[in-house]
Every structure is written in C-alpha cells, then in structure tokens.
Amino acid sequence: MYQGKNSDEINKLPFPFDPEKIDYLLLTHAHLDHSGLIPKLVASGFRGRIITTTATADLVEIMLYDSAHIQEKDAEWLTKKSFRAGKDEVFEPLYTSEDVAASIPFFDRKTYRVIESLGDGIKYRFVDAGHILGSGSLELWFQGIGGEKKIVFSGDVGKNENPIINDPEHVVEADYVLVESTYGNRFHKSMDESIDEMVDAIKTTFKKGGNVLFPAFAIGRTQDILYILNRLIKTGRLRDVDVYVDSPLADKATKIYMAHPEFFDAEAVNLFKFRTADGMRLHFTTSVEESQKINKIKSGAIIIAGSGMCEGGRIRHHFKHNLWRPECSIIFTGFQVRGTLGRLIVDGIKNVRVLGEEMAVRAKVYTIGGFSAHADQKELLEWLGSFQNKPEVFIVHGEESVSLAFEKIVQEKLGFKTRVPSKGEEFEL
Numbered sequence: 374m375y376q377g378k379n380s381d382e383i384n385k386l387p388f389p390f391d392p393e394k395i396d397y398l399l400l401t402h403a404h405l406d407h408s409g410l411i412p413k414l415v416a417s418g419f420r421g422r423i424i425t426t427t428a429t430a431d432l433v434e435i436m437l438y439d440s441a442h443i444q445e446k447d448a449e450w451l452t453k454k455s456f457r458a459g460k461d462e463v464f465e466p467l468y469t470s471e472d473v474a475a476s477i478p479f480f481d482r483k484t485y486r487v488i489e490s491l492g493d494g495i496k497y498r499f500v501d502a503g504h505i506l507g508s509g510s511l512e513l514w515f516q517g518i519g520g521e522k523k524i525v526f527s528g529d530v531g532k533n534e535n536p537i538i539n540d541p542e543h544v545v546e547a548d549y550v551l552v553e554s555t556y557g558n559r560f561h562k563s564m565d566e567s568i569d570e571m572v573d574a575i576k577t578t579f580k581k582g583g584n585v586l587f588p589a590f591a592i593g594r595t596q597d598i599l600y601i602l603n604r605l606i607k608t609g610r611l612r613d614v615d616v617y618v619d620s621p622l623a624d625k626a627t628k629i630y631m632a633h634p635e636f637f638d639a640e641a642v643n644l645f646k647f648r649t650a651d652g653m654r655l656h657f658t659t660s661v662e663e664s665q666k667i668n669k670i671k672s673g674a675i676i677i678a679g680s681g682m683c684e685g686g687r688i689r690h691h692f693k694h695n696l697w698r699p700e701c702s703i704i705f706t707g708f709q710v711r712g713t714l715g716r717l718i719v720d721g722i723k724n725v726r727v728l729g730e731e732m733a734v735r736a737k738v739y740t741i742g743g744f745s746a747h748a749d750q751k752e753l754l755e756w757l758g759s760f761q762n763k764p765e766v767f768i769v770h771g772e773e774s775v776s777l778a779f780e781k782i783v784q785e786k787l788g789f790k791t792r793v794p795s796k797g798e799e800f801e802l
C-alpha cells in the first residue's frame with residue numbers, strides 16, 4: 374500500500390497482474406505498506422494462500438480492520454462534502470470491513486525456521502527479521518536453470534539493539550537477494566544515546582510546562598516507546614509520568630504483543646509488564662470522550678498517538694492543542710515518507726494545515742533515529758555481508774537516491790553484483 378503523495382489515487386489503480394492467477398502471497402510483516410492491499414487483492418479475485426508468521430497474522434487482522442474503518446470514514450466524509458457542495462458525487466472506500474473479513478480465511482500461520490514445501494520443488498522458510506513482532510526475512514528455494522536456486526527476501530530488516538524483540542537473524546547463502554534500503558544512506562545513533570536524548574527532551578519539556586507528543590505507528594513503535602519509558606521509570610531516570618496511548622489500535626496491538634512472549638528477547642520477557650509498571654501512570658484511551666479529555670492537559674503528559682507519519686489518526690487532534698505551543702515537544706522516532714505531514718514538520722516547515730486549520734509549528738521538534746525499527750547502512754551491510762557466496766543483489770524499498778547510494782557502498786565494500794530495479798522491471802533468474 375502506497376503512503377504519501379497521491380497515494381489514494383495510486384492505491385486505487387488495478388493490480389499490474391491478474392490476482393486470480395496468484396497461488397501464494399508470502400507476507401514478511403504486518404506494516405501496512407506491505408499488507409495494506411490484501412483486502413483489495415482478495416476482492417479482485419485472489420484465491421490463493423497468504424503465508425506468514427502467527428504473530429504477523431494476528432497483527433495484520435487488527436491493522437486491516439482499522440485501515441478499512443479509515444477508508445470507510447474518509448469515503449463517507451468526502452461523499453457528504455460533495456453532496457453539501459451540490460456535486461452529488463459518491464466516493465467508494467478502497468475496501469470495506471467486509472472485504473477484510475473475506476480475506477482472513479486465506480491466511481496460513483507459520484513459525485520461524487521451519488522449511489515448508491509449496492510443491493513443484495518450491496520451498497520456503499521465515500527467519501526472524503527483528504523489525505516488529507512476527508517480522509520475517511524469507512528464504513525461498515526453486516528449480517532454476519541447472520538445478521536448485523535460492524532467493525532471499527530481506528523484508529524490512531530490524532536494528533540490532535531493537536527493544537523487545539530479537540535481533541535480525543542473518544542468512545549465509547543465496548543466489549539472489551532482495552534487500553530493503555530505507556536507511557541505506559544513514560547511520561542511527563546508538564540506543565543508549567537515543568535514550569539519553571529522549572530523557573533530555575522529556576525533562577526539558579516538562580520544565581517548560583508543556584506536553585510531549587510521540588506520533589507513532591500503533592504497531593511496533595508504540596510498544597517500543599512504552600517499553601523504553603517503563604524501563605526509564607523502573608530505573609528512576611523518569612518519575613511521576615502520565616503516559617496516554619491514544620489509539621484503540623495500539624491498545625489491541627499491545628495486547629497481541631503481550632500474548633506472544635515467545636517472540637521477545639530475554640530482557641523484554643522480564644521488563645515488558647506495562648500495566649503493572651511502578652510509577653508509570655499508563656492510560657489507554659479507546660473512546661472519543663476519553664481522547665478529548667487529554668486536550669485539557671496543558672503539561673506533564675506524554676501522548677502517544679497515530680498515525681506515525683501524521684497523515685491521519687488522533688495525533689492531529691493533539692497537534693491542534695500542542696503544536697503551536699513553544700513549551701511543547703514533538704518527538705519523531707520513525708521514518709517519515711516524503712510528502713507526509715510528518716516529513717514536512719521534520720524538515721522544518723513553519724506553518725501547516727491541521728484539521729482544516731492553519732497552524733504555526735512552534736513546539737520543539739526532535740528526531741530520534743536510534744529507535745527506528747529499520748537497520749541503518751552499517752547494519753544493512755552487516756546483514757548482506759553474512760552471505761558467503763556473493764549473491765546477486767536487488768536493492769529495493771527505498772527512495773531512489775538512497776537505494777542508488779546504498780548500491781555504491783555494497784559494490785565497494787562487498788563486491789556483490791547489484792541492481793536497483795525500477796517499478797515493473799522484469800528479470801529472468
């Protein structure tokens with residue numbers, strides 16, 4: 374699913390293939406840029422199997438229902454607006470909750486590290502990508518010219534010090550690799566430095582009498598931030614903090630996280646107990662009324678709300694009450710796609726439109742890259758460097774200039790044959 378500029382129009386275009394002819398969809402993780410068009414795929418005639426890990430299947434279900442809900446509300450709002458303007462145009466949602474319900478029976482739930490067969494000599498296995506709960510890289514074997522070949526899809530690769538979940542597993546052998554390159558041209562600060570920066574930002578903001586806003590994906594990032602805040606409070610670095618998680622989706626996603634401790638790393642098993650955290654007053658708001666109550670709080674609150682790139686969701690309501698106040702802070706911890714409101718604010722724009730209202734950006738804006746769920750250039754190179762037999766590498770999933778910059782580094786440091794394919798380009802393996 375496309376995000377950012379013109380994404381609504383792009384997402385409505387027909388698939389560039391016949392969905393009825395697809396036998397399998399292998400899904401690396403739950404994030405909507407990977408999973409968000411599944412209901413449209415099924416509605417367009419896909420009748421194959423959707424193969425993913427157990428935790429991903431759990432997360433995808435709540436994400437898709439949430440996505441459908443947003444699509445339905447948007448279409449309703451646009452239709453109403455059009456009727457009020459006398460144009461009488463009816464807008465259709467990209468897909469509905471019914472389309473999501475129809476997609477769920479197609480999912481097959483698998484575990485990491487087990488080789489499964491799809492027939493015709495095709496086999497696959499998920500290994501832990503360390504990106505979000507349930508995320509996988511995918512190894513796939515098939516009968517190529519002159520025998521069996523292996524292709525590895527990185528999925529989104531996590532970083533090594535990721536909170537909660539395990540570090541990415543490295544694969545040592547492949548003929549072909551498709552690797553993501555979101556941060557292929559950048560280096561994150563270490564987790565410790567990033568945590569120091571976060572503590573500093575929170576303390577400074579509270580001293581000034583403001584609130585701290587975290588625009589965050591409901592799945593993955595929200596749980597990471599909660600986990601880190603919990604640790605900061607347990608170790609006495611932060612005290613008496615009210616944390617508001619203003620997202621029904623995040624509430625559901627956090628419950629799924631808690632239900633899958635088998636995916637946690639050793640430290641998280643002990644620390645991931647938010648609801649009983651000493652000193653952290655944690656509030657999950659689900660109703661609109663509860664959410665509106667937060668608007669009255671002028672200082673001392675940490676508010677975590679979606680969407681992560683500020684394109685929709687309740688974060689916009691919190692912007693309305695905090696973005697123009699110089700004593701408040703916005704902390705961005707995730708990648709902001711070009712063309713999104715989040716990216717504009719990160720890039721230093723002075724005035725924005727939020728919920729139809731012109732607004733000055735006076736709150737202090739922090740970008741803390743060390744909490745990213747993505748590997749940086751060094752970690753991507755380490756991940757690729759584990760391949761012992763010089764595979765041919767296709768660099769994908771990045772802004773073009775970033776992918777091209779990363780390609781140069783891969784050639785220089787690893788000597789692998791590389792390509793940065795353009796959309797729709799075909800290769801014979």
Ligand SMILES: [Zn+2]
Nearest residue numbers: 402404504529
């Ligand atoms: Zn992702």
